[in-house]
Amino acid sequence: MVKGQMKIQQMAVMIVAVFFFFILVGLFFLGIVFKDVEGSAEDLQRAQAISSLGVIADMPELNFDSGESMTLDEDKLRIMSGEFGEDYDLFWPVASIGVYKVYPRFDEVEECPGTNCNYYEIYNPSGHENLQAGDGGYRDVKTYSAYVAICEKVRESGSTYDDCEVGKLVVGVRG
Amino acid sequence: MANCKKGQQEIVGFVLIVVLVVVGLMVFLVVSLRDSPVNEDSVVVGNVLDAVMKHTTECAIVYEPDYDNFEDLFKSCYLGDRCKNLEVSACDYLNESLSSVVGDLMASDASVGFYELDFFVSDGEGLLRISDGNCSGSISAAQRKIISGSDSLVIRMKICLA
Numbered sequence: 001m002v003k004g005q006m007k008i009q010q011m012a013v014m015i016v017a018v019f020f021f022f023i024l025v026g027l028f029f030l031g032i033v034f035k036d037v038e039g040s041a042e043d044l045q046r047a048q049a050i051s052s053l054g055v056i057a058d059m060p061e062l063n064f065d066s067g068e069s070m071t072l073d074e075d076k077l078r079i080m081s082g083e084f085g086e087d088y089d090l091f092w093p094v095a096s097i098g099v100y101k102v103y104p105r106f107d108e109v110e111e112c113p114g115t116n117c118n119y120y121e122i123y124n125p126s127g128h129e130n131l132q133a134g135d136g137g138y139r140d141v142k143t144y145s146a147y148v149a150i151c152e153k154v155r156e157s158g159s160t161y162d163d164c165e166v167g168k169l170v171v172g173v174r175g
Numbered sequence: 176m177a178n179c180k181k182g183q184q185e186i187v188g189f190v191l192i193v194v195l196v197v198v199g200l201m202v203f204l205v206v207s208l209r210d211s212p213v214n215e216d217s218v219v220v221g222n223v224l225d226a227v228m229k230h231t232t233e234c235a236i237v238y239e240p241d242y243d244n245f246e247d248l249f250k251s252c253y254l255g256d257r258c259k260n261l262e263v264s265a266c267d268y269l270n271e272s273l274s275s276v277v278g279d280l281m282a283s284d285a286s287v288g289f290y291e292l293d294f295f296v297s298d299g300e301g302l303l304r305i306s307d308g309n310c311s312g313s314i315s316a317a318q319r320k321i322i323s324g325s326d327s328l329v330i331r332m333k334i335c336l337a
Contacts (some may be wrong), residue, residue: 001178021196028203039313047218070225089213147226147280156240164244166280173204 035039051146053169056097057148061088062122064151064162072099072167074152081120083110091126096172097122101150103166124172141172213333217315220334223280224319228330230276234258234268247295249330250323253302268301269294274305281334282308288312289335297327310335333337 057063057070061080064073074115077099080088099120100109110117126141150167228246233243236256243251243265251258251265258268273292281287289308295301297320318331 021199025199025203041317043214043217043219050218050222068229070222071229100283102283103276105282147222149226149229151229154187154240159240161240161242162231163242164229166226166230166276169285 005057047062050146051172053144053146055093056171057146057169061091064149068149070146070169071149071164073153073170077120077122077150078121083124088123093124094123094138094171095174096126096143096170098124098170099148099150099170100170101165102147102168124128142174143170143172144172177271177310189275190293195210196293214315215317216311217317217334219336220315220317220332221319223334224330227273227280228319232268232272234263234265234272235260236265243268245276248272249321249328252294253323253326253328270303270305273303277305278307286336287334289314289333291333293329293331295331297329299303302327308335312336 035049042111054064056072060066060155062072063064064076077102099122100116106118109119112120112169144169148169149163151164154163229244231242231244232248233242234251236247236251236259237242239260240299248265248269252269254265256265257263260264261268276294277290287308289306291304293305294303295300310337313334314335316331316333318329320326321328321330
C-alpha cells in the first residue's frame with residue numbers, strides 16, 4: 001500500500017515537473033517571438049515619425065528646394081527663428097520645432113543667431129529647454145527627430161553654390 | 176534479479192528524460208542566440224544616408240567654389256579624380272571627411288551602438304569601408320545607388336540600434 005502511494009507520488013511529481021518544463025519552454029519561445037514583434041513595431045514607429053517629419057520639413061516655410069525632400073533652407077530658419085516666426089504661432093500643427101546642426105559635433109547648445117551657433121528654435125510657445133530628441137522637455141510633449149540637410153546659397157569668387165550641412169529636425173508632439 | 180532489472184529500467188528512464196531536457200534547452204538556446212535578422216530597407220538608415228549624401232565637402236575637383244557634395248565625391252573617387260584646391264586624391268579626402276561626418280553624426284545619437292558604411296561597385300570590388308562600435312541589438316540597413324557613366328556605385332549603411 002505504502003509502495004503504491006510512493007509510486008503515485010513519484011508520478012505526480014514527475015507530471016508536475018514536465019508540465020512546468022513545457023510551460024517554461026513555451027514562455028521562452030513566446031518571449032523570443034514577441035521580442036521580434038516589439039522590434040518591428042519600434043521600426044515602424046520610427047519610419048512613421050520620419051514620414052511625418054518630412055511633411056514639416058517640406059513645408060514652403062522651411063524647405064530649401066521644392067524638388068528636394070528633407071532639405072531645409074538656413075536663411076528661412078534664421079527668419080523663422082527670429083521675431084518673424086512669432087506670427088506663425090497658430091500655423092504649426094505641433095507643440096514645438098527645433099533644428100540642430102549635428103556636424104561638427106558640439107557639447108553645448110548655442111542658440112542661433114550667434115557665432116558658432118548650432119540650434120534654431122523655430123517654434124516653442126511653452127518656452128521649455130532646448131529640445132533634445134527623446135527627452136521631451138515637458139512631460140506631455142513627446143519629441144521625434146529626423147536627419148535633414150540644412151542648405152544655403154553662398155557666394156564665393158563671383159560664383160554661387162549650395163552649401164549644405166547635416167542637421168536634425170526635432171519636433172515635439174503633445175501626447 | 177528482478178529488482179536489479181527494475182532499477183536499470185528506472186535509470187534508463189531518468190537518463191532519457193535528462194537527455195530530452197538537455198536537447199530541448201540546447202534547441203532554444205540556439206534559437207535565442209541566432210543572429211537577429213537585418214532589416215535591409217530601413218527608413219531610419221535611409222534618412223541618415225540621404226542627409227549625408229547632400230553634405231557639401233571642401234573638395235573642388237574642377238574649380239573653387241564648385242565643391243562636391245558626398246554624392247559627387249563618391250563618383251570623383253571612383254573616377255580617380257583629385258581635389259584641385261586641397262591637392263589630395265578624392266578617395267583620400269572622402270575617407271577622411273566621411274569618417275569625420277558619419278562619426279560625429281552617430282555620436283550624436285545615443286541609440287546607435289555600431290555603424291558600418293560600405294562603398295562599392297555594384298557586383299564588384301569594395302572601394303571604402305568605415306565602421307565603428309560594437310553591436311548588441313538589431314541591425315538596420317539601407318543603400319543608395321549612384322550612376323557614374325555605365326557603372327552603378329552602391330553606398331550601403333548598417334546601423335545597430337541598442
